[in-house]
Amino acid sequence: MSVTGNRLQPTIFELSRPGRGGGKIPSPPAGALDRVPASQRRVTPPALPELNEPEVVRHYVNLSQLNYAVDTGFYPLGSCTMKYNPKIDEWAARIPGFAGLHPLAPDETAQGSLQLLWELEQALMEISGMTAVSLHPAAGAQGELTGILMIRAYHHSRGNLERDEVLVPDSSHGTNPATATMAGYKTITIPSAADGGVDVAAFTAALGPRTAAVMITNPSTLGLFEARIGELLEAVHAAGALAYMDGANLNAILGRFKPGEAGFDVMHFNVHKTFSTPHGGGGPGAGPVGVRENLVPFLPSPRVLREADGTFRLERPGERPSSIGRLRSFVASTGVLVRAFTYIFHHGGSGLEEVSNDAVLAANYLKARLAGTFDIPYDRACKHEFVASASTLHHTTGVRTLDIAKRLIDYGYHPPTIYFPLIVDEGMLIEPTETETVETLDAFADALIAIAKEARETPDLVTGAPQTAPVRRLDEATAARQPNLRWRPDAARGAAAP
């Protein structure tokens, strides 16, 4: 056991001792449950762990220290925009007036939150160039589903039921084709051209009377702006289809490119990326959608409305029959959106423009630092992230991108996104974000260059990494072949921590 950090923990169930804990709420009176029929009652109480609070706190503090996080170090996880999470955002979300408000509170008692949501919608409209924004979706993927269901409703409202295909570039996030399936569409995959952009010839050939929508990530998952986007959008609309923009990479283009003005019909925002609401170890996010005029009638319900007298209210059930309906309970994940609001108005218009400038500057700087050491498959100005490849290194040394990623852990860094997008051999998608100092960028570049040298000279050091992390590489095959998904005392695996 080490003196600080890196303390592996027994499970919370192993720490349990019958009779420990309690004292949090008053004892209930006897007989309070007599009105519940015996047949409805639980016979065996759930075997939840019993701990006193100090043990609980130590368990979770020690567990937390097994994590790498933005607050502990550089986290260049491409496509995820792991920028600094401002502390005022956390404070704001916890103001009792925001945190304690019930989602079904009457409009007249919720004016503060309703105004905040409405103002956030206005800001996102300006940022995206869209006509209207709904804050309803709970995450980017749900925003995508919302967008594609709206496109479906649009075509159906015009009596057009034949369109059953969605076009998706092969470099796209997996959520795009998965969303198309959830919305009942067939996915048509479009190859990328040699320069990393969408292959226009293949794209226009695939467009037709059966195309409902195209989903484009811009900048793409290769970190490249889709330079032929004007052409592509014209072709989409000429074919009677609508254009969806995956806004995952919006951090690169704030104030430089507004998707709605450029001709996209609908997009989603990932507020945990662009607007720095914390990633939370995997969530929560929020996935607002922006639409142009043609899709406004189909926005999910409820919308936030501003009355003529300046007060705000939520749309009532059934008030707008053309809506696609709801995808979740209540209005929105307001707690996340309070953070996004705080971030946006803290930065203001000029601050957000600087965010993109510096995010793009940092990515191009790192790319320039690494260009002599790794393959750069698309060697032109990138946006907020870029793909490097260890393809040559792999062929000459046998060391793979996975090994490099694990070795970066020993150097004290979170690895970049690896093997995504799927179209790049031995790819590393590196996204430094705008909040990192040049010293941090330099040290990271130096580490990668040093690892490339190790790969040639002492490859075992790289393929055996990590050595300094709390655990070494894991047996993922057994985990999948004989899944152990729930604690059972008799089926535990491996040596538990002391």
Place this chain on the structure above:
Amino acid sequence: MPYGPHTPEDRAKMLATIGIASVDELFDDIPVRLRASHLDLPPPQPEMELAARLTGLAARNRVDLASFLGAGVYRHFAPAAVDQMLLRGEWYTAYTPYQPEVSQGTLQSIYEYESLIGELLGLDVVSASHYDGASATAEAAMMAARQTRRSRLLVSRGVHPHYRGAVRTYASGNAIRVDEIPLVADGPAAGTTDLAALERMLADAVAQSDPVAGVLAGQPNFLGLLEPMAEVSRLTHAAGARFVAVVEPVSLAVLAPPGEYGADIAAGEGQPLGIAPQFGGPYLGILACTNELVRQIPGRLIGMTTDLDGRRAFVMTLRAREQDIRRERAASSITTNQTLLALAASIYLATMGPRGLADVATLGAARAAELEGVLAEAGAPRIHSGAYLNEFAVHVPNARDVHRRLLGHGVLAGLVLSDAEPDDPSLRDALLVCATEVTTSQEIRMFGDALRAELAGVAGRGDHARTAAGSSAGTAR
């Protein structure tokens, strides 16, 4: 930019390394005619001023009311330790544990969450989290359809109306038909799922060669009533369909768990487990199933394994169901989930313990009984007679009007049921009220007194006089 790190020298060095004179050159690939000029938003606001603005906005929300509003989101006591732990940057500024060697904290915490919730539900497989109760319920319904390869769902009208809405929206994409099972109109079972109707609907579906994939019922249901889940389960399985139980987690400390009455899938809202109301989220979608359905469950799963040295470790597993691997053949598009809220629920459960959780459920039931008595005495009797835990519907003449007037007394008198269920005539002039362990006897008396005063006003005066009474009560407060 508030968090920008670069000095002018830094910028100069970076530009020189890239070999350009200005950062603008990095945006030359945006076609000229599609370039935006700038963002028309206010200038940056210093943190001090922004904090004051946020405090001012929050002050416009009324969170000082004695609240009896539940309807899917419940006020509960959360030990201070829960939020203290959540504020650690190692938790909330990490992301999805793609690199397990530096994510064991998150991975083990999710495994423990899956285990804790599995214990509560009596089911084998628990997903790492979904967005909220409604979307988890919709995913559960889609699971039933995928697994049975059928395309018809029956949803009890006792399931929360927002959840029914989400099920309809998710089903719409794949042409899955959704029918609602009515509730019993009167008698001792009034307000619960109509078993005779369910049996008939299941049989009709078979007769139409469009058999039912899944049946969804809520426990407790939206009206707070306990449903005959074992009976619903039996009828569902007899028709070869999957049974989806929509549950509330605190109640499972004292109510039979879904695994016991044969649910194949359980879904629910985890908000009551230490998560603040926050005007709609972020919450915690609970989704779980039997081992038989493990390949159909959407969302991440964390498993226990070992590392190269034989140490116990945790890892994302059965990934072939997920969108980044399977793309258009994935079980769902879900990626970002609600991990931090699952952590909150775990810390809540670990801190409260089994007896603490049972006390929460039991004390809530006791407070609700007290509320029932006081409201009945004030002239608002229950509408239904079936057993409930901590939420129930009462009859109140001119419910919407009275509800609004009670705000003037400092009382948020639950939910006006006709706002939530406009199509159900039996719920006209009804309020859905709840009490939990944090509801005090003083608040209950306050509600009773204010209601008695308002109902006396309704009975004794005309409309004009009632308005005056309402506003004078508001001024007096």
